[in-house]
Amino acid sequence: xxxxxxxxxxxxxxxxxxxxxxxxxxxxxxxxxxxxxxxxxxxxxxxxxxxxxxxxxxxxxxxxxxxxxxxxxxxxxxxxxxxxxxxxxxxxxxxxxxxxxxxxxxxxxxxxxxxxxxxxxxxxxxxxxxxxxxxxxxxxxxxxxxxxxxxxxxxxxxxxxxxxxxxxxxxxxxxxxxxxxxxxxxxxxxxxxxxxxxxxxxxxxxxxxxxxxxxxxxxxxxxxxx
Amino acid sequence: xxxxxxxxxxxxxxxxxxxxxxxxxxxxxxxxxxxxxxxxxxxxxxxxxxxxxxxxxxxxxxxxxxxxxxxxxxxxxxxxxxxxxxxxxxxxxxxxxxxxxxxxxxxxxxxxxxxxxxxxxxxxxxxxxxxxxxxxxxxxxxxxxxxxxxxxxxxxxxxxxxxxxxxxxxxxxxxxxxxxxxxxxxxxxxxxxxxxxxxxxxxxxxxxxxxxxxxxxxxxxxxxxxxxxxxxxxxxxxxxxxxxxxxxxxxxxxxxxxxxxxxxxxxxxxxxxxxxxxxxxxxxxxxxxxxxxxxxxxxxxxxxxxxxxxxxxxxxxxxxxxxxxxxxxxxxxxxxxxxxxxxxxxxxxxx
Numbered sequence: 153x154x155x156x157x158x159x160x161x162x163x164x165x166x167x168x169x170x171x172x173x174x175x176x177x178x179x180x181x182x183x184x185x186x187x188x189x190x191x192x193x194x195x196x197x198x199x200x201x202x203x204x205x206x207x208x209x210x211x212x213x214x215x216x217x218x219x220x221x222x223x224x225x226x227x228x229x230x231x232x233x234x235x236x237x238x239x240x241x242x243x244x245x246x247x248x249x250x251x252x253x254x255x256x257x258x259x260x261x262x263x264x265x266x267x268x269x270x271x272x273x274x275x276x277x278x279x280x281x282x283x284x285x286x287x288x289x290x291x292x293x294x295x296x297x298x299x300x301x302x303x304x305x306x307x308x309x310x311x312x313x314x315x316x317x318x319x320x321x322x323x324x325x326x327x328x329x330x331x332x333x334x335x336x337x338x339x340x341x342x343x344x345x346x347x348x349x350x351x352x353x354x355x356x357x358x359x360x361x362x363x364x365x366x367x368x369x370x371x372x373x374x375x376x377x378x
Numbered sequence: 379x380x381x382x383x384x385x386x387x388x389x390x391x392x393x394x395x396x397x398x399x400x401x402x403x404x405x406x407x408x409x410x411x412x413x414x415x416x417x418x419x420x421x422x423x424x425x426x427x428x429x430x431x432x433x434x435x436x437x438x439x440x441x442x443x444x445x446x447x448x449x450x451x452x453x454x455x456x457x458x459x460x461x462x463x464x465x466x467x468x469x470x471x472x473x474x475x476x477x478x479x480x481x482x483x484x485x486x487x488x489x490x491x492x493x494x495x496x497x498x499x500x501x502x503x504x505x506x507x508x509x510x511x512x513x514x515x516x517x518x519x520x521x522x523x524x525x526x527x528x529x530x531x532x533x534x535x536x537x538x539x540x541x542x543x544x545x546x547x548x549x550x551x552x553x554x555x556x557x558x559x560x561x562x563x564x565x566x567x568x569x570x571x572x573x574x575x576x577x578x579x580x581x582x583x584x585x586x587x588x589x590x591x592x593x594x595x596x597x598x599x600x601x602x603x604x605x606x607x608x609x610x611x612x613x614x615x616x617x618x619x620x621x622x623x624x625x626x627x628x629x630x631x632x633x634x635x636x637x638x639x640x641x642x643x644x645x646x647x648x649x650x651x652x653x654x655x656x657x658x659x660x661x662x663x664x665x666x667x668x669x670x671x672x673x674x675x676x677x678x679x680x681x682x683x684x685x686x687x688x689x690x691x692x693x694x695x696x697x698x699x700x701x702x703x704x705x706x707x708x709x710x711x712x713x714x715x716x717x718x719x720x721x722x723x724x725x726x727x728x729x
Contacts, residue, residue, distance in 0.1 A: 273464045276425050279451035280458045281478035281527045291477075295468045 155352040159327050163336040164356055170244065170319075170332055171312035174251035175259075175305055182259035182304065183294075189260070190267035191275075191293075208257040212317025216250055219322045223249070246323035247330045251315045255308035262307060266300020267293070299375050306368030310361050333357050379403055379531065379563035385421055385431030385441070394418060394587040402580040404557065406566040406595060409584030415567045418584070419533045422565070423458050424451035435531055452481075457529030461536045463520035465508040471519050472504040478527025488528050489560060497559055498522045498552055514545045518552055525560060532564045538573055547649075547726050550576055554647075554728060575599045575611045576649065576728060603699055604683030609653035610697045613728065619643030625668065625722055631694045636668035636722040647728040654724035655698040657687065658717040659708050668722040671696075675714045678705065685710075689718055 156164075188194055189201055207215045223230040223240040230240060240246045274296060278288040294301070316334040323330035325339060337353045340346030384397040394414040407415050420426035422433060424440065427448060433441040435456070440449050457478070465474045475495070479487060495501055498518045503511065511519065517537055524532055537553075538546045554577070557564055566577045574581055574595055581598050583591040593601075603610050616628035616635060626637045628645075637648075661670060673689035673696070680686075684699045687710060698718060700710065710716065 271464065273460050273462075274466060276423075276451070277458065277460060277464045278466075278477070279425070280423050280454075280456065281523065282452045282455075282481035283477075284450075284452055287481070292466060296466075 155348075156356070157349070159331075160336060160349070160353055160356075162328050163331050163333050163353070164360075166244070166247075166328075166330070167313055167332040167334075167360075170247045170251050170315075171309050173248045174255060174312045175309045177248070178252045178256050178259055178308060179301075179305060182256060182308075183263055183301065186260045186263035186267055187293075190264045204260050205257045207254050207318075208261075212254055212315070213321055215254055216318030216321030219246075219250060219253060219318060223322070241322055242324040242326065242330065244323070244330055247319050247332060250318035250322045251312035254315050254318050255311040258311055259304040259308040262300050262304030263297065266297030266303075269300070270296045299372055302368060302371050302375065306364060310364050313360055313364070314357070333360075380434070380436055381405075381531065381563075381565075382432070382434040383418075383422065385428035385433060387417060387421060387426065387428045389417075392587060394421075396582075396584075396587075396589050398582055398589050398592060400565075400580065400582075402578075403561065403563045404566070404577065404579045405564070406568065406574045406578035406581040407584055408568065408571070408574050408581050408598065409590075410569055413584040414587040415569075415584055416535060417587070419458070419535050419565070419567055422531075423456045423533060424449060424454045425458075438530075455528070455530045457524035457527050457532045459517070459520050459524050459532065459534045459537045462540055463516040463537075465511075465516055465519055465523070467508055469508070470504070471500065471506050471508060471511070474508060474519055475500075475504070475522050475526055478523060482528050486528060489526055491526055494522055494525055494556070494560070497556055512545075513541050514549050517541070517549055521553065521556060525556065525562060529562065532562055534564060534566045534568075534577075536568050536570075539568070539570065546573075547728075551728055553577060571599060571602050571605070571608050572611050572651075576613070600679070600686060600697070601681060603652065603681045603686045603697075605681070607653075609651040609699055610686065612650040612652065612696050614648045614650055614694075614696075614725070615646075616648050616725075617645045619645060630691075632692050633671060633694060635725065637725050638723045641727070648725045649728050650696070650720065650725050652686070652697050652699045654720050655696070656719045657698060657700060657704070657708060657710065658719055661717050662719060665719060666721070667719045669718075669720050669724075671718045673716055673718050675710055675712055675716060677712050678710060687716075689716070691718065 185204055189197055220241060221227050225231065225234060233240060240249060270293065274292055275288055278292045283291065314334055316338065319332065320335060325331055325335045333353055333356065337350045340350035379401065381400045386395045394417045396418055407418060409415050417426065421428050428441060430443045439447050440454050441447060466477065479491060498521065500518055500522060503515060503519065508516065538549060541549060568574055578595045581593060581595045582589050583598065599610050602608065614630050616630050618629040620627040621643050624639055626639045626643045628635045628637060671691050673691045676688040676690045678685055678687050685702055685705045687698050687700060689696045689698065696718060
């Protein structure tokens with residue numbers, strides 16, 4: 153008999169789905185923010201940096217509650233989305249947003265360090281050779297910080313897999329709908345006799361996180377050999 | 379080429395204000411570190427926006443503050459060869475070389491890549507990773523990459539300063555050959571008088587963010603003779619090579635010269651530094667030096683550091699240097715006869 157119930161398998165699938173969606177959605181935005189912080193002289197960089205890093209220092213529950221205030225039915229963004237019949241709270245979308253917001257600073261931080269490490273004369277050389285800024289971005293900047301992008305993506309994905317506090321506040325803990333691995337473990341630990349099931353999911357969580365880190369490291373080695 | 383620049387750029391504690399026009403194809407910007415050379419280069423290439431002024435290249439206005447013109451770097455067609463080459467590390471040599479060419483409309487491509495690759499002698503490097511190139515190879519590829527982008531002007535930002543003396547002498551012939559072959563106007567930026575002498579004809583002397591002087595490179599080299607221990611680089615055109623075993627014999631006009639055999643004999647241009655030439659009042663009977671040329675002193679001139687002596691060697695001109703004491707002891711004055719002596723190893727090939 154499998155040590156995992158169909159609900160557990162669903163929680164694993166949802167976890168992967170949420171982490172993957174959150175990472176994919178956050179990546180272009182995270183790169184843009186990192187680019188702004190690292191390579192431009194726009195005003196208000198300190199404020200932007202503070203806002204981006206806030207979820208890193210705030211308790212995830214607080215982040216979740218702020219998101220609830222913003223995206224709830226009476227929140228100004230939630231109210232606006234409601235006009236188009238888009239609901240965020242207590243849906244999978246909410247889980248994705250919570251994961252994306254909490255993992256976002258890790259993504260931006262990694263990419264920013266990578267961008268700051270690029271010798272600016274590579275970018276200047278590309279421009280003087282006739283490449284427009286977007287051409288330089290795709291042919292020089294992104295390839296030269298690909299390892300940092302990979303590191304940020306891996307960190308964010310792993311963080312999203314383990315996200316709990318903000319998710320439970322914003323998306324709730326509904327089996328089959330918003331219940332991810334950490335939420336399922338939480339439910340087992342508060343249910344009498346659920347310890348063994350919680351342990352099984354803990355093992356799954358460890359294996360998944362370890363696999364993500366291994367894949368990330370393998371890809372990093374491949375990039376460094378180029 | 380016609381280049382007119384009248385710009386100003388202020389930084390905290392430093393101001394660069396330059397106003398000049400250049401027409402020579404081989405120009406240089408000479409000055410010590412921190413004199414504003416790189417700031418000027420960045421403004422020309424479109425990598426730094428001046429606070430005011432105008433930059434015109436041929437009939438194209440690159441920058442005009444009042445008219446609101448500021449062409450971006452990619453539209454200026456001003457190529458840059460950076461001090462440390464800055465080849466793109468994630469691309470092969472071939473991809474580096476063709477990076478600029480692939481971004482130029484086909485009808486504007488006026489350089490034959492195969493010919494350039496052969497002139498630069500990088501055929502065997504094309505599929506290599508740039509990480510596996512030597513310093514000299516990197517600079518050759520960087521030069522090729524810039525030229526293949528078909529620029530109207532090339533800025534060379536101290537391209538030889540990262541190379542040691544021997545390597546420098548290996549790169550200079552490539553640079554000279556390429557610029558002679560493809561007739562591309564250049565602005566060679568350096569604090570090395572020797573490099574300036576070998577690469578340019580006209581020079582802007584910069585100091586403290588200002589153009590102090592604009593003169594021929596020949597004049598600069600003569601004026602600066604002895605400055606910082608540097609000599610004057612005589613450039614000799616040598617013909618009719620003959621293999622004598624361990625030595626090579628060449629003709630410098632009617633004058634026979636001996637060189638150390640380090641490569642296949644071939645006519646070309648060679649460098650001889652004034653520091654390597656000894657002056658004798660009479661012909662030295664026994665000496666290890668292989669070149670002893672009877673000369674007549676054409677003129678002498680005093681620099682801040684030494685005395686320059688211009689010699690007539692059977693119709694050829696050669697400049698050497700002596701200290702003021704030697705001038706008096708040897709009684710060197712216009713019209714007097716002397717013997718210029720230098721080793722076979724003192725002459726190095728340029729082109």
